[in-house]
Amino acid sequence: MNPPEAHHVVIVGGGFGGLYAAQALGTAPVRITLVDRRNFHLFQPLLYQVATGSLSPGDIASPIRAVLARFANTEVIKDEVLDLDPHTRTLLLREGTLRYDTLILATGSTHSYFGHAEWEPFAPGLKTLEDALTIRRRILMAYELAEREPDERRRRALMTFVLVGAGPTGVELAGTLGELARATLTHDFRHIDPRQSRIQLLEGAERILPAYPASLSARAQRDLERLGVTVRTRTLVTGIQAGCVSVRGTAGDEQIEAATILWSAGVQVSPLGALLGRRTGAPLDRAGRVRVQRDLSVPGHPEILVVGDLATLEQYGAPLAAIAPVAMQQGEYAARLIRRRLRGRAPPPFHYFNKGTLAVIGRNAAVADFGLVRLSGVLAWFIWAFVHIFYLIEFDNKLLVMIQWMWYYFTRKRGARLITYEEPALDTRVAQSKPGA
Amino acid sequence: MNPPEAHHVVIVGGGFGGLYAAQALGTAPVRITLVDRRNFHLFQPLLYQVATGSLSPGDIASPIRAVLARFANTEVIKDEVLDLDPHTRTLLLREGTLRYDTLILATGSTHSYFGHAEWEPFAPGLKTLEDALTIRRRILMAYELAEREPDERRRRALMTFVLVGAGPTGVELAGTLGELARATLTHDFRHIDPRQSRIQLLEGAERILPAYPASLSARAQRDLERLGVTVRTRTLVTGIQAGCVSVRGTAGDEQIEAATILWSAGVQVSPLGALLGRRTGAPLDRAGRVRVQRDLSVPGHPEILVVGDLATLEQYGAPLAAIAPVAMQQGEYAARLIRRRLRGRAPPPFHYFNKGTLAVIGRNAAVADFGLVRLSGVLAWFIWAFVHIFYLIEFDNKLLVMIQWMWYYFTRKRGARLITYEEPALDTRVAQSKPGA
Numbered sequence: 001m002n003p004p005e006a007h008h009v010v011i012v013g014g015g016f017g018g019l020y021a022a023q024a025l026g027t028a029p030v031r032i033t034l035v036d037r038r039n040f041h042l043f044q045p046l047l048y049q050v051a052t053g054s055l056s057p058g059d060i061a062s063p064i065r066a067v068l069a070r071f072a073n074t075e076v077i078k079d080e081v082l083d084l085d086p087h088t089r090t091l092l093l094r095e096g097t098l099r100y101d102t103l104i105l106a107t108g109s110t111h112s113y114f115g116h117a118e119w120e121p122f123a124p125g126l127k128t129l130e131d132a133l134t135i136r137r138r139i140l141m142a143y144e145l146a147e148r149e150p151d152e153r154r155r156r157a158l159m160t161f162v163l164v165g166a167g168p169t170g171v172e173l174a175g176t177l178g179e180l181a182r183a184t185l186t187h188d189f190r191h192i193d194p195r196q197s198r199i200q201l202l203e204g205a206e207r208i209l210p211a212y213p214a215s216l217s218a219r220a221q222r223d224l225e226r227l228g229v230t231v232r233t234r235t236l237v238t239g240i241q242a243g244c245v246s247v248r249g250t251a252g253d254e255q256i257e258a259a260t261i262l263w264s265a266g267v268q269v270s271p272l273g274a275l276l277g278r279r280t281g282a283p284l285d286r287a288g289r290v291r292v293q294r295d296l297s298v299p300g301h302p303e304i305l306v307v308g309d310l311a312t313l314e315q316y317g318a319p320l321a322a323i324a325p326v327a328m329q330q331g332e333y334a335a336r337l338i339r340r341r342l343r344g345r346a347p348p349p350f351h352y353f354n355k356g357t358l359a360v361i362g363r364n365a366a367v368a369d370f371g372l373v374r375l376s377g378v379l380a381w382f383i384w385a386f387v388h389i390f391y392l393i394e395f396d397n398k399l400l401v402m403i404q405w406m407w408y409y410f411t412r413k414r415g416a417r418l419i420t421y422e423e424p425a426l427d428t429r430v431a432q433s434k435p436g437a
Numbered sequence: 438m439n440p441p442e443a444h445h446v447v448i449v450g451g452g453f454g455g456l457y458a459a460q461a462l463g464t465a466p467v468r469i470t471l472v473d474r475r476n477f478h479l480f481q482p483l484l485y486q487v488a489t490g491s492l493s494p495g496d497i498a499s500p501i502r503a504v505l506a507r508f509a510n511t512e513v514i515k516d517e518v519l520d521l522d523p524h525t526r527t528l529l530l531r532e533g534t535l536r537y538d539t540l541i542l543a544t545g546s547t548h549s550y551f552g553h554a555e556w557e558p559f560a561p562g563l564k565t566l567e568d569a570l571t572i573r574r575r576i577l578m579a580y581e582l583a584e585r586e587p588d589e590r591r592r593r594a595l596m597t598f599v600l601v602g603a604g605p606t607g608v609e610l611a612g613t614l615g616e617l618a619r620a621t622l623t624h625d626f627r628h629i630d631p632r633q634s635r636i637q638l639l640e641g642a643e644r645i646l647p648a649y650p651a652s653l654s655a656r657a658q659r660d661l662e663r664l665g666v667t668v669r670t671r672t673l674v675t676g677i678q679a680g681c682v683s684v685r686g687t688a689g690d691e692q693i694e695a696a697t698i699l700w701s702a703g704v705q706v707s708p709l710g711a712l713l714g715r716r717t718g719a720p721l722d723r724a725g726r727v728r729v730q731r732d733l734s735v736p737g738h739p740e741i742l743v744v745g746d747l748a749t750l751e752q753y754g755a756p757l758a759a760i761a762p763v764a765m766q767q768g769e770y771a772a773r774l775i776r777r778r779l780r781g782r783a784p785p786p787f788h789y790f791n792k793g794t795l796a797v798i799g800r801n802a803a804v805a806d807f808g809l810v811r812l813s814g815v816l817a818w819f820i821w822a823f824v825h826i827f828y829l830i831e832f833d834n835k836l837l838v839m840i841q842w843m844w845y846y847f848t849r850k851r852g853a854r855l856i857t858y859e860e861p862a863l864d865t866r867v868a869q870s871k872p873g874a
Contacts, residue, residue, distance in 0.1 A: 038856065039581065040854075040856070055495075056495030056496065057494075057853075057857065058492075058495075058852055058853035058855060059493065061855050062852070063855065065626070066625060066850065069624040069625050075627045076625075077584075078581045078856075079585075095585060129857055130857060130858060144476065144515045147514075148514065148516075148532060148533070187506040188500075188503060189502070190512045394852065396840075396841065396844045396848075397852065399840055400837060400840065400852075403833075403837065403840065404833070404837070413503065413833065415499070415500075415831065415837075416498075417476070417477075417503065418476065418494060418495060418498050418566070419475065419476045419477070419515075420566055421567060421858065
């Protein structure tokens with residue numbers, strides 16, 4: 001343990017950015033305090049697998065204390081930042097205050113309803129473990145209710161799933177829903193055929209996965225269609241109510257009756273970005289991200305670093321994507337910066353090294369973009385699986401996820417199809433709403 | 438699929454009794470409908486491992502539809518029974534009605550607060566997956582709060598855990614808490630030493646595990662004490678408030694200040710027992726269990742069978758215990774009875790074959806009673822682990838649980854230590870209550 005007078009690094013947020021920074025500083029001559037509202041690190045890229053019953057919450061979450069337990073210079077506090085004073089270098093937490101010498105902010109982002117917060121109860125997004133379990137419950141309940149629904153039209157609405165936004169999360173959710181309907185649930189029901197489910201993936205842009213090369217978007221779309229997903233690009237959502245989405249597409253306005261509507265569009269950063277703007281005058285972009293310097297610091301405050309989704313930084317003329325690899329590399333850079341500064345040296349600016357982007361559509365189907373090499377199909381799927389297992393934080397999680405994927409790969413069974421924490425009022429309302437009536 | 442005019446067996450409850458009955462009837466010339474409020478079968482004997490962060494909910498729960506999918510004569514309904522009419526042989530469900538030719542009731546039991554329902558919010562019991570996650574959250578939150586509590590006395594209360602009732606669940610919970618404190622959490626905190634936790638196991642009877650032979654009770658008590666658990670027998674709970682248990686023991690009255698109080702005493706059967714009593718005049722015992730005939734039927738109603746915890750039946754002058762093996766054998770017997778009756782034959786009465794009783798205290802420590810042979814220690818632990826994996830319903834669950842136990846066995850890590858679904862009001866109240874003040 002380093003003496004109390006050691007340089008004190010406070011890290012806010014235990015996602016990829018914060019956790020990688022903490023791990024990289026674990027052997028440095030500094031004191032570290034990591035603050036997070038939750039007691040676990042969540043492996044966000046696999047959250048949609050919890051939402052579709054493939055994995056359990058424990059498989060993709062690791063207790064932060066356990067991950068950092070081996071670093072004697074590191075303390076973990078389960079708390080929330082309410083305010084910060086850059087002059088006295090103090091954070092106000094819900095329970096007490098905390099002084100820092102260097103501050104690393106890594107509180108990430110959530111989904112944005114583009115000013116339509118009223119859509120949220122009808123179209124939940126996917127950011128927390130609780131979100132994932134809510135979505136899992138709604139998907140499974142829709143089939144339970146459809147099995148017993150005598151009315152043809154309402155049964156059809158119960159078996160219709162609309163996903164808003166075709167970024168990686170929307171595409172992966174749609175693909176998994178397609179597999180759920182066409183493989184996993186096939187023999188579970190007596191009065192409905194889950195293969196007749198309608199899965200509609202809506203995207204405002206010209207094509208799905210707009211951040212990927214066009215050839216991979218096209219391949220992903222073909223794979224999704226093979227799984228029974230209807231892909232609708234250039235389609236904007238104009239309204240959401242219980243059981244009904246209003247869209248404006250290339251063929252005019254339309255109402256889609258669907259008991260299950262899931263939100264996978266938009267990004268809204270943590271309110272800490274706006275707070276930092278008010279307290280330090282840090283410049284923000286339109287989505288509220290902090291425009292950091294090339295060394296990830298806030299202008300005029302070299303002791304405040306922002307990493308991950310909360311920050312925005314241009315490289316080769318375009319802002320870096322809000323994805324896990326960027327956050328990991330920025331967290332590690334922030335640690336390197338602090339180590340060098342303590343030795344009185346200035347580090348080179350941050351540079352993101354793009355190892356490639358991946359998205360999975362289903363068993364044997366994924367797309368991968370490694371710059372010069374672009375892959376799709378089985379090979380991309382295996383690379384996708386390998387990479388995700390490799391980056392899972394703890395060894396037992398790697399093992400558990402690998403086994404469940406192998407199990408699924410060979411049997412197409414999904415073991416975690418549990419309906420928990422039922423909301424009687426809401427589920428009944430969804431069941432009883434007469435879409436379009 | 439059997440024709441609609443086939444003999445219709447309705448099974449209420451997808452626990453051990455109901456599920457084993459359904460599986461044993463899967464190839465019989467009958468139509469089967471299984472009704473359960475939940476969409477999954479829960480492997481109750483391992484629920485305490487979810488409550489202590491060793492296993493994830495998905496590891497011990499199996500979707501009922503998936504388990505029964507291969508039986509074309511079986512339909513699963515997610516619903517709840519509100520009433521029954523034995524004359525028209527009709528069940529009233531929340532959504533519709535259901536006619537039966539033979540009815541198997543297997544809705545089990547929950548814990549009983551002996552007329553003190555007001556204790557429940559302060560001392561949660563362990564019967565559902567949600568209960569287990571509530572208990573897990575409270576245990577982990579107590580340590581989080583203790584880590585930041587400057588006041589000596591309140592910190593002590595936060596690190597005190599009281600378990601009421603020393604049947605198998607109480608003993609297994611206490612043992613696991615002891616291991617959590619003395620092995621798993623050792624390096625996680627900077628300001629507290631989890632090894633100083635106080636774990637108090639209270640039991641009103643003369644000894645713990647009163648249903649086991651005295652020699653095994655004594656051995657279990659020694660094992661628990663080795664893990665730092667204080668065992669207090671002949672101790673009655675006279676009151677429970679937030680953060681405080683009042684007890685009357687051999688040394689007089691006392692107040693124990695404890696932020697975490699867990700309830701593992703008492704059994705209260707499902708309200709369907711009382712309903713059956715009113716509608717058919719079926720005799721009930723004091724706890725509300727249905728006194729069934731030797732063929733598990735209700736007197737005067739050979740077409741109504743009751744199995745598992747909801748039933749009570751004497752064998753060799755003592756009532757059969759409310760444990761999983763009895764429910765499994767009764768479920769299978771009910772299926773055999775129906776098959777024989779369809780062939781016009783009368784079956785011999787039900788006879789429970791006791792394969793032995795097991796309870797686990799910790800790594801390398803368990804007690805086993807096989808009648809002539811009594812075991813404890815490592816061998817009993819291995820038998821315990823093997824038996825539980827053997828009886829888990831699905832193959833993937835067996836694999837997942839085995840891997841996590843092996844992982845724990847060698848590293849003492851518990852991967853599922855997640856605080857989810859926080860209740861700010863309640864957690865804060867527990868934190869702020871000044872026990873004894």
